[in-house]
Amino acid sequence: MVEGAIWNVITLNFDLALSHALSAIGAKNQVCVINGPEQHHQLGRSNIIYLHRSIDADPEALILTTDALETAWRDKWEAWVATWALAAPVTVFAGLGSSCGVLRHTAEKLRSALGNNVQLLLANPGEHSKSNFATEMQIDKTNYVQLGWIAFMRVLGNRFHLEVVQRIVEECEALSQREGWVDPDTGRLIEDVGELAKRLSSMDILTFGKLRAAWLLESRAYPKLEDSHCIAIADLLLAVAYVSRSCNRGFRFDEDGHVIFTGTDIPESRIRLVDGSSRNYRWLTIESELRLEDQHRRFGREGARHVLACGVTGRRPESATPPESIVDEVDASMSIVDGDSAFSFWGVDDIRIEPQASEALLS
Incomplete structure (x- = not known):
């Protein structure tokens, strides 16, 4: 993200692991951390977005219930920011084993509007045939990467590093x-x-x-x-x-x-x-x-x-x-x-x- 190879990361987790990772490399001023709609004005070139809020948020604001996950996001900030972030040419879903209403709905809208001009991939350690998320999102084997989140990011980091060396x-x-x-x-x-x-x-x-x-x-x-x-x-x-x-x-x-x-x-x-x-x-x-x-x-x-x-x-x-x-x-x-x-x-x-x-x- 510091190098601009990744524009945005949307996380459904509440923990602050990604924020701590930015601090560890001294990059908190180079990547914006958005904990919720109250920080929408701080969106920048590269962002980490806590879609369901972070653990630092008001407990009442955390998105936890089935209703909140499936329907309450409609016409809310979550729907808008997901559409904005997923409109990138390539979007990779990683570590998602089950459905997320706002992401599923946004992906369907983008596919309908952009067709083959948007590419959706899924990185997951399990087999493609056993991934409910791949089935719900209609992600076929050619767009399925059988790697966990950490392994996938290491591969991506190594690929970018080789580009740096070539420069x-x-x-x-x-x-x-x-x-x-x-x-x-x-x-x-x-x-x-x-x-x-x-x-x-x-x-x-x-x-x-x-x-x-x-x-x-x-x-x-x-x-x-x-x-x-x-x-x-x-x-x-x-x-x-x-x-x-x-x-x-x-x-x-x-x-x-x-x-x-x-x-x-x-x-x-x-x-x-x-x-x-x-x-x-x-x-x-x-x-x-x-x-x-x-x-x-x-x-x-x-x-x-x-x-x-x-x-x-x-x-x-x-x-x-x-x-x-x-x-x-x-x-x-x-x-x-x-x-x-x-x-x-x-x-x-x-x-x-x-x-x-x-x-x-x-x-």
């Missing part, structure tokens, strides 16, 4: 062509974009969202992917591929925003990746953000002392500012407060321009 791969290819990072003899891209795609595709949508949030220095666990993010991510990924190739190292990504370079009989090198373009960050601002991040890092989680960034405003500093310590002859790594907090900064262009920069980055 980034295309941006990597376009950037490589634009900058001339192409073998002049074969015309092939110098960096292994296929390997980058493989690493990203192995994640799920939430893991990659958390990784993107770390690169963007976002406080939210899942930021919406913008076109500008794709460009910056492509720049970072191609820099990672360049270091991997030039230093003959393998690599993997950590959801905390790090890339870990690996090699045979060589200590791992942990590099923090940062995109400074989304908020017009300067180097000192990034340093401040990373110091704060170190202070909040979970016990036992290793940080990085080298930073590889793209899109940062201003000249790259030669060393950390302000000074690490005002006390001479003190080993900063022995500090019980934050240990060795010095950062070295590298831009994605630095590693291509400066000789031995990649090796220095991994040192």
